[in-house]
Amino acid sequence: MSPIPTKTTHLGERYELKSQAGTGGMGTVFQAYDRQTRQTVAIKVLHGKGESDAARFEREAALLAELKHSAIVRFIDHGTTSHGEPFYVMEWLEGETLDERLARGRLSPSLAARMASRVLEALATAHNLGVIHRDIKPSNIFLSGFRVSDAKLIDFGVARRTDDAFRLTKRGNTVGTPMYNAPEQARGMGDLDGRVDIFALGCVMYEALTGEPAFAGDTAAQVMTRIASGQGPNIDLKLQQVDPELRRLLSSMLANRREDRPADALTLARRMAVIAERLAPLEGPSPLALPQIPQLRRLPRDVLSHNEERVMSVLLVARTQRPSGQTRDLPGHGVSEDFLAKLAATLEPFGGRIDRLLERSLIVTAPTLLSLTEQVEQIARMGLHLAAHHPDLRRSMATGRGVLLARLPAGEVVEQAAILLDKAAPGGVVTDDTSARLLSQRFAILHERAQHLLLRERDGLPAPRRILGEITRFCGRDRELAALDTALATSVSEDASGAAILVGSAGLGKTRLLAEWLRKLQGRPEDFLILQGRALPISSVAPYRALSGIFDQARLSFDGDVTAAAGAFVSWLEHACGTRPTVLVLEDAHLADTSSLQLLDRLLTQLAQSPLFVVISARPELDDRIPDLLEGHGPLRLRLPPLAQRHLEFALRGLLPAGQSTLDAWILERSRGNPYCLEELARHALVPSRTVVPDSVAGLVQSELDLLGADAKRLLRAASVFGTTFSTAGLTALLGETTETPLGEMLAALAAGGLLHTGRENTDDNWQFCETVVREVCFGSLTASDRNLGRRLARAFLDAAGCPLPACLALGQSRVDLTPSELTAVSALMHP
Incomplete structure (x- = not known):
């Protein structure tokens, strides 16, 4: 913009510029004298000359000229300076912004309701004309004459009509101020309506009543994450002394789902006015006195909700940054529907769900039916899969507590992932401490610069767990080890196939038992061929999915005729058993596809006269799914019981120093005979x-x-x-x-x-x-x-x-x- 002096300067024949009053994102505001009306006015002049800037400015002027209400700053005139810069003229307001007023202290409930009623009247006028403000915040609410009762809505710079053919903000972008954005704004949705203004005003009201923002965070990303995922303030807790009717209205304004928010600003304005009059009328006649209307229907008496705080794992995905600081969007300018559908299809085999979270951020979740460990591992697999196919995106994962609101996670876990996402670089998957610890046995992780970078999933059985650097003790499973040894010895000595099915609940030590048993086998003089596979919660139309890792060890490919591939594996294994005894281990068989389990049955049948020993581990769900699995081969069935008290005490002594009887008793009582629980409780007690x-x-x-x-x-x-x-x-x-x-x-x-x-x-x-x-x-x-x-x-x-x-x-x-x-x-x- 060409400089305009702050001393008296004429703008055409009608206006005399007196001084610069302020500057904003789009223009500079001057105080001026209107010779025609002999009144002081405000003139806003556009900063830049770009076509998009000019279009926005002209749009703001046109909208303001159309909006006529005492609670909206009054439009007077518009024109162009001698330098070709557009300007428009408004009434001059003496007073302060609500932002400046709140800096001195909170509003009383009656004043907050009165302010809201006034702004809602202005919004009702705008909404009736199809205009949404999109940037309601304390600094855009002006208290004319320093009176809350004369609040006026200003700055329609980012306002737009709901029926615009060309929208200034495309889907995938956000406008407004993050702390006051509605969830649909934070997610970058394009089909906005007046309820975004209702939500924003709810945020303003909350701030006016409590003195703190409804949604706060260290970064804009954290703030928008909380808004988008529905992690709103506890209004009943924070505003216990406030009128219940006002609390209910405020709660409805801040509803995460826009369908649950009031849609009619005028009706809401009247309700706010009724509350303001009832609580504490201002001195003198109230300019907001409105006809009494029926009170809102009382909700049923308080009962606990169905909401549940859970431990969960989430993956966040976001756009990259150009070196210059300019953003490079995901394909399609922001997160386009086509690209979102493409990502959803990519993650479908993993059972993953992907949703919009922020304007260019996505959140991925795993099926809740999976155990926590399975969830964490599945989230890690999806992160690595996206890293391989979309290396230019940033990814972060976190595990922690959250609540599912409208099917989206909210809470600490999302905030932690958002913090990590801010620091993440394209190409990898950054994890939090909890995820890294839970993944450390099965995944390769690079620990660098106080970050954990996920690299790949490891093959084979994991190494023993470590607690604060010490390998945990293995005990209480001598009977099961001996039974496996005996069954294997029978298979080898009789040159006959055999099988064992190891069943136990999560955390009882199935994986550790197999790892210890295989470690012993590898130390024996016999030369065993050991094949290890693990079923994963990944759906696929291709058969033998659970045995893919074992096929890889045999250097067999899934490509081509899968029937021929299975036959080739049988032939390969028959030859292998002819040279040395073979042990085939399949973990987590409760997740295995039917074709893989049927192939194991076929192997035991066709290689009945070979030293092949098949060991399957699974959770009890396998018995419900296939109660007669491998029944024709007389398998050894081992059901892992909880560890006996003496074994738990022995394991605990390897984790905590002796002489802490009270703490020992506390841990043992909660361990449930489960070695994993015991180890985690002991580790937790040390941190x-x-x-x-x-x-x-x-x-x-x-x-x-x-x-x-x-x-x-x-x-x-x-x-x-x-x-x-x-x-x-x-x-x-x-x-x-x-x-x-x-x-x-x-x-x-x-x-x-x-x-x-x-x-x-x-x-x-x-x-x-x-x-x-x-x-x-x-x-x-x-x-x-x-x-x-x-x-x-x-x-x-x-x-x-x-x-x-x-x-x-x-x-x-x-x-x-x-x-x-x-x-x-x-x-x-x-x-x-």
């Missing part, structure tokens, strides 16, 4: 954390609870609020009559499943958790709002019943509740 149950253990228990269904899990979450003992009446106080199955039936089913039992009083209405760790995981899966609501309802119920408060409600711990001795032991170790 200060704000959670008592480590996410790894919570994820394992979570996978078991997922089999129960949503209503049963919600019941257990409600029960956990009361501590170790609860009643049906107490559950009803927290759940209401909102379950499809009667509570009594669900309690009986959970008792039959070994999760609950009747309490010491042995009455029909007295229940207890069978395992402390299950109760703690259920309590940890309550969302923050449900946890606070549950405690309030539980206290009210117990108080009405004349019952004493249990320690968990009296102390009010944030995650799980410990006895005093447990608190002392854990605190002493974590904070010496």
Whole structure:
């Protein structure tokens, strides 16, 4: 823009420029004198001369000229300077912006409602003309005369019509200010409507009432991630003293799904005005007095929601950056629908789901039916797959706690992934500490510059786990090792095929048992050929998917006639067995395709007179799926039981120093006879954390609870609020009559499943958790709002019943509740 002096200068014959009042992203605003009306006016002059800038500026002027309302800054005139720069003229406003007002302190609820009502009237006028503002924020709300009651909406620089043939912001881009963007804006969606303004005003109201942003973060990416994934503020908690009706309206304005937000700004304005008048009328007659309208329908009394905080793993994908700092979008300018569909098809075999998160960012999730370890590994595979096919994109993965809102993860895990994404370079997959630790046995990871870079998936059985650098002890499985040795010896001595099926729940040590057994075989004088494969949760139309790793070891290809390939493998294996005994190991057979399992049966049949020994490991789901697997070959069936107490104690001594009886007892009680849980609890005790149950253990228990269904899990979450003992009446106080199955039936089913039992009083209405760790995981899966609501309802119920408060409600711990001795032991170790 050509310089315009700040001393008195004429702009045409009508206006005299007095001084520069401010500057913004598109233009400079001057204070001027209008000779025609003899009033002070504001003149906005365009900064640049680009065609797009000029188009935006002309658009703003045209929209403002059309919008006539006392709560919208008034348009007066427009024209072109002698230098060819467009300008338009507005009324001059004396006062301050809401941003400047909030810097001195919060608004009272009545003033906040009055301000919102005023702005909503302005928005109603704009929306009725098909115009959305798209940049509602405190600095764009001007308090004329320093009065909230005279608030005016300013700066329509990024406003647009909803029916524009040419949209200034294409799909995949965002406009506005990140802290006030609606979720659909943050995701870069193109089909926006007036509800983005409603959401933004909700953010402004929240900030005006609390003095802090509704969505905050260290970076714009973090802020937009929280908005896009629906991680909104806990309004009932933060605004407990505010009128319930105002809280309900504000909650509806900040709804993540736009379908759940009010669509009519004028109706909402009237409701806000009613609240403002009722709470604390301003002195003198109110300019906003409106006819009374019916109050909003009251919601049913408070009950716990179906929302659940889970341990999950996510992958974020984003565009790259040009060296100059300019962005290079994903193909199709932003994330086009075609490119999104292409990525979705690429990830379909992995069962992955991909969604928009930010304007050019995508979030990938794995099926929730997988265990936590399987989820983490599947996310890693998808990250590596995308790295191979789209190396120019940036990728980050994280594992942690989150909530699924509108099918999108929200919470700490997404924030952690977003932080890593900011630092990620194209070509690799950056992981957080938790993911790197959970992947370390199966994946090659480069630890460099305080980052973990995922390289590739390893072949074969993993090395033994290490806790703080020390290999964990292997114990309590002598019987199973001896049984495998005996069965193998029979196969070798009789030149006959044989099989063993090893079944056990997650974490009981199937992989470690096989690794120790194979290590012993490799140390024996006999020369065994060992073939190792693992079934993965990857769907494919190609047969023998689970045996692909073993085919690779045999240097056989899937290409061409798969029937011929299977026949070639049988012939190859027959020749191999003729030279030396062969052991074929297939892990995680519960995930295997049917054709692979059928081929194993065929091998045992056709090579019945060969020293071939097939070992399959699986979770109990395999028995449900194929109860008679390999039955015709008389397989050795080994079902891994939980470790005995003495073996758990021996394993624990290799992890923690002796002499900590209280802590040992605490860990052993929660280990469930599961060596993985024991190791993770011990590792967790050595590293200060704000959670008592480590996410790894919570994820394992979570996978078991997922089999129960949503209503049963919600019941257990409600029960956990009361501590170790609860009643049906107490559950009803927290759940209401909102379950499809009667509570009594669900309690009986959970008792039959070994999760609950009747309490010491042995009455029909007295229940207890069978395992402390299950109760703690259920309590940890309550969302923050449900946890606070549950405690309030539980206290009210117990108080009405004349019952004493249990320690968990009296102390009010944030995650799980410990006895005093447990608190002392854990605190002493974590904070010496």
